[in-house]
Amino acid sequence: MRAPSVLLVEPEAAMPLETAFRDAGVTVFRVLDAEAGWRSFVQTPPDVVFVGLTTPRRDAAWLLRRMQEDYLGSLPPVYLIVSAPEIHAGVPRLDIDGAVLRPVGGAGLPALLGQRAGEADAPAQASRLRDLFDLTLLSGDLAAALKLVCDRTARAFRSHDCVLVLASGERRLYAHRTPETTDQREALAARCELAAAVGTSLIYSGQTDCPSYLAVPIEAPGGGVLGTIALVSDTARRFLPDERQALRGLARRAGAELAYRSAHDRLASEHDRLRRAAVLDPLLGVMTLASLEEASAPELARERGCVAVLDVVGLRHVNDRWGHLAGDAVLLQLSERVRASLRPGDLLGRVEGDELAVVLPGADAQSGHDLCEGILHAVAATPFAVQEEAVDLRIRIGAVIVDPDTPAAAALERARQCLRQARAAGASLHILHGVPPPMRHTSTLDLVPASQVLAPGTTLGGMYRILHEIAQGAMGVVYRAEDMGLSRPVAVKVLRPELARDAALVERFRGEAAMLASVRHENLVAVYTLGTQADLVYFVMELVEGESLQQLLHRVDDAGEAVPLELVERVVLQVAGALEILHKAGAVHRDVKPANILLDRARDRVVLVDVGVARGEEGDEASGTPGFGAPETFLRGNEGPGTDVYGLAATTYMLLTGLAPFGGGIASRVVKRQLVETPASPSSLRGDVPAAVDRVLQRALAADLPGRHVSALEFARELSRALREPAGAPRPRGLARGTGDFTEGVGATRGAVFRVAYRILGNRLGTAWVRETCERAPDLKEILRPTVGNLQWYPVEKLGALLQAVPASVRDPKKVARELGRAAMTAVFARFYGTDPATATPAKVLGEVGRFWSRLHSWGLVTVEQHGEGARVAIERTPKDPLICCLVEGTLERIAELAGAAGA
Numbered sequence: 001m002r003a004p005s006v007l008l009v010e011p012e013a014a015m016p017l018e019t020a021f022r023d024a025g026v027t028v029f030r031v032l033d034a035e036a037g038w039r040s041f042v043q044t045p046p047d048v049v050f051v052g053l054t055t056p057r058r059d060a061a062w063l064l065r066r067m068q069e070d071y072l073g074s075l076p077p078v079y080l081i082v083s084a085p086e087i088h089a090g091v092p093r094l095d096i097d098g099a100v101l102r103p104v105g106g107a108g109l110p111a112l113l114g115q116r117a118g119e120a121d122a123p124a125q126a127s128r129l130r131d132l133f134d135l136t137l138l139s140g141d142l143a144a145a146l147k148l149v150c151d152r153t154a155r156a157f158r159s160h161d162c163v164l165v166l167a168s169g170e171r172r173l174y175a176h177r178t179p180e181t182t183d184q185r186e187a188l189a190a191r192c193e194l195a196a197a198v199g200t201s202l203i204y205s206g207q208t209d210c211p212s213y214l215a216v217p218i219e220a221p222g223g224g225v226l227g228t229i230a231l232v233s234d235t236a237r238r239f240l241p242d243e244r245q246a247l248r249g250l251a252r253r254a255g256a257e258l259a260y261r262s263a264h265d266r267l268a269s270e271h272d273r274l275r276r277a278a279v280l281d282p283l284l285g286v287m288t289l290a291s292l293e294e295a296s297a298p299e300l301a302r303e304r305g306c307v308a309v310l311d312v313v314g315l316r317h318v319n320d321r322w323g324h325l326a327g328d329a330v331l332l333q334l335s336e337r338v339r340a341s342l343r344p345g346d347l348l349g350r351v352e353g354d355e356l357a358v359v360l361p362g363a364d365a366q367s368g369h370d371l372c373e374g375i376l377h378a379v380a381a382t383p384f385a386v387q388e389e390a391v392d393l394r395i396r397i398g399a400v401i402v403d404p405d406t407p408a409a410a411a412l413e414r415a416r417q418c419l420r421q422a423r424a425a426g427a428s429l430h431i432l433h434g435v436p437p438p439m440r441h442t443s444t445l446d447l448v449p450a451s452q453v454l455a456p457g458t459t460l461g462g463m464y465r466i467l468h469e470i471a472q473g474a475m476g477v478v479y480r481a482e483d484m485g486l487s488r489p490v491a492v493k494v495l496r497p498e499l500a501r502d503a504a505l506v507e508r509f510r511g512e513a514a515m516l517a518s519v520r521h522e523n524l525v526a527v528y529t530l531g532t533q534a535d536l537v538y539f540v541m542e543l544v545e546g547e548s549l550q551q552l553l554h555r556v557d558d559a560g561e562a563v564p565l566e567l568v569e570r571v572v573l574q575v576a577g578a579l580e581i582l583h584k585a586g587a588v589h590r591d592v593k594p595a596n597i598l599l600d601r602a603r604d605r606v607v608l609v610d611v612g613v614a615r616g617e618e619g620d621e622a623s624g625t626p627g628f629g630a631p632e633t634f635l636r637g638n639e640g641p642g643t644d645v646y647g648l649a650a651t652t653y654m655l656l657t658g659l660a661p662f663g664g665g666i667a668s669r670v671v672k673r674q675l676v677e678t679p680a681s682p683s684s685l686r687g688d689v690p691a692a693v694d695r696v697l698q699r700a701l702a703a704d705l706p707g708r709h710v711s712a713l714e715f716a717r718e719l720s721r722a723l724r725e726p727a728g729a730p731r732p733r734g735l736a737r738g739t740g741d742f743t744e745g746v747g748a749t750r751g752a753v754f755r756v757a758y759r760i761l762g763n764r765l766g767t768a769w770v771r772e773t774c775e776r777a778p779d780l781k782e783i784l785r786p787t788v789g790n791l792q793w794y795p796v797e798k799l800g801a802l803l804q805a806v807p808a809s810v811r812d813p814k815k816v817a818r819e820l821g822r823a824a825m826t827a828v829f830a831r832f833y834g835t836d837p838a839t840a841t842p843a844k845v846l847g848e849v850g851r852f853w854s855r856l857h858s859w860g861l862v863t864v865e866q867h868g869e870g871a872r873v874a875i876e877r878t879p880k881d882p883l884i885c886c887l888v889e890g891t892l893e894r895i896a897e898l899a900g901a902a903g904a
Contacts, residue, residue, distance in 0.1 A: 009037035020106020034058035098201030108210025161232035192230035266484035292349030306368030308399035524578035549594035560790030576716030592647030627660035649700030658786035680771035692722035747859025821890025845899035
């Protein structure tokens with residue numbers, strides 16, 4: 001009788017495995033790569049094949065394909081040798097019988113040779129599976145029911161253990177053999193989840209007992225993973241295809257029952273919570289909106305009063321950086337401070353989301369103003385504590401003085417309208433007597449009417465409860481919501497009404513949502529489902545909490561820094577991987593830009609979001625963003641994967657330089673630049689960028705689609721290689737403070753102003769203008785770059801020369817200078833003034849302009865004449881340049897606005 005044989009295709013050291021098989025009397029054929037493995041397989045077909053996932057020149061997938069397509073006999077069992085990082089990165093779905101985890105030992109693996117496919121007794125297997133038929137998770141104690149499932153499943157499958165890991169919310173583990181310690185439970189759960197990622201038998205060969213795992217995910221109807229169910233054998237075991245199929249069926253049933261039970265429990269709990277919270281908000285302990293209206297109605301019926309609504313400026317940044325639990329903690333601290341500053345008899349409640357309302361009975365215009373000012377100062381007196389870090393946040397108040405018999409609901413709505421006006425003006429307090437004038441939106445994007453924004457607590461599809469609004473966009477409104485069936489947070493995008501009424505568009509979205517829901521990638525936001533309710537059409541997506549690249553760019557710009565090249569490389573590689581999967585599914589994203597790429601700090605990954613604008617080949621409407629959308633998006637050209645290559649390249653360009661390659665603004669102007677201009681090379685704007693990057697981006701930003709890289713991954717890999725090449729010499733950093741000997745008539749300005757000028761002018765006139773300006777005036781090179789230090793000093797003559805370089809045929813240089821002065825103050829005034837100007841009166845801020853001025857400019861003599869609530873500011877000894885005067889005018893005008901002045 002012939003001795004059994006093993007083919008081992010493994011380039012790494014595998015001596016323990018060879019030794020174990022030879023000690024068991026097994027013939028071992030060891031080769032180092034897949035091609036040699038194929039030749040050995042043909043010459044002497046083995047009884048078992050072990051192959052490493054990656055081998056020189058060819059990989060395991062190639063070898064398996066040759067065996068399946070070119071070999072006419074029956075194939076032996078095939079085991080893949082793989083590492084945990086390779087599993088986490090995504091193992092290809094190969095037709096294998098099992099996987100052996102590195103490091104490879106030899107103990108127990110020869111037992112696999114004795115296992116044959118005909119070994120399973122199908123009738124006996126069916127008899128054992130009948131024990132599972134009467135199990136249910138729909139009633140009784142859930143923990144006891146799950147433990148019973150583990151016990152009976154282990155017996156039915158003749159395995160030593162059955163483990164069930166629930167991953168929604170806090171991870172919980174149930175097992176036939178319950179681990180004794182927390183560490184053991186965590187290790188067991190991690191092994192089961194790793195086995196689920198493999199999709200077949202996973203064998204740990206580095207231990208004496210050689211345990212084997214077979215695991216499948218427990219999925220809920222409609223998408224989403226609830227957990228994992230796994231079979232465990234203490235010895236090397238190849239679980240058969242029938243066993244895998246039966247385990248999947250059990251997992252499907254468990255997923256459906258767990259989702260149903262979770263939804264039922266959540267609805268019952270929500271009903272109880274709403275009943276308990278009818279009077280007090282459960283998070284803040286203040287009145288709910290309904291109870292506030294009821295309590296304030298008799299107070300406002302007797303006498304006039306002040307009604308104010310306030311919110312936290314920058315709370316969204318807290319939510320994005322630290323998570324919504326931190327945002328809730330900020331709201332709790334805010335409510336405590338506001339409550340402490342109120343008089344006896346004043347009322348405090350929560351309107352919705354991050355808005356609180358205060359009712360001040362008996363307050364007239366003066367006392368109402370003083371009470372609101374007191375709240376502002378009480379809140380600003382101490383920084384907020386966010387995860388042991390002190391964060392300076394301010395609040396904004398909109399208030400209205402109402403006459404007796406004013407309905408409480410109407411007064412609150414007027415106060416909220418005043419809050420919106422304060423938000424639009426950048427003021428801390430906006431208070432009016434009577435009905436405020438209509439709100440005027442200054443955004444170019446039409447906002448969804450307030451009547452069409454869903455209120456917190458609204459339930460869609462009986463499953464998704466709206467918590468609060470996250471953002472508005474061209475497609476509609478995005479909300480943070482709770483999936484009550486899976487007890488997890490989700491994002492819900494509700495389409496704009498005019499889009500929802502287009503039946504053909506909705507049908508296309510439905511098909512697209514089904515396609516996107518089938519796409520799974522670590523760096524692509526998961527789309528769960530598309531639903532309709534009455535006149536609403538909505539997407540349900542994975543909620544990713546993190547910082548967008550757009551926020552990152554604002555943050556590094558404020559700090560006077562540049563985005564590290566290592567981060568740029570990581571972002572591009574991960575987004576390219578997501579786009580590759582999207583393109584293989586037949587979709588084009590069309591709106592790849594910094595705002596649609598998130599840095600998920602919790603899971604240390606980059607995520608491409610807003611896939612709801614992706615489409616297949618049938619769509620014909622443009623919805624890209626000028627500056628990042630490829631020309632064909634706006635010219636109704638044939639879009640394809642190269643369209644997203646363009647968006648990713650434009651995003652990369654902005655990460656490197658702080659500018660969009662062709663600027664921004666009106667789409668027609670941007671597209672014209674895209675067709676006729678060549679953007680400035682990034683290496684000319686930032687000294688640490690290798691010149692090789694310029695060539696990669698120039699190809700990716702080609703106006704014609706065929707001229708670009710054929711795939712996002714090709715672009716990303718080429719860029720990655722280019723970023724690793726040596727860069728040229730660092731650029732000069734400008735004059736350090738104290739080293740410049742500024743004589744009479746010659747002064748200096750901080751780099752913060754030049755940094756704003758670089759961003760504003762580059763985005764409005766295009767980077768080609770930046771390049772041409774530096775070629776015409778080499779002295780401007782050191783200030784027309786993204787790495788200008790905020791605190792460095794540069795001669796003011798450079799500022800004048802920069803403003804004179806603006807072509808009058810394109811934009812009025814005087815208007816540009818004034819806009820630059822305003823933009824610079826918007827960006828840096830609070831930092832150089834030393835505090836938020838909105839926390840002081842306009843008269844006080846204007847009276848201290850001289851102190852601020854010397855921190856930003858070394859030229860100009862400032863005098864201030866104050867009279868009542870007004871002030872006259874004069875600046876002498878300025879450069880004799882009309883454009884500098886226009887910049888000063890815009891600077892002072894914006895300072896007055898930031899301080900809350902009525903006019904300048």
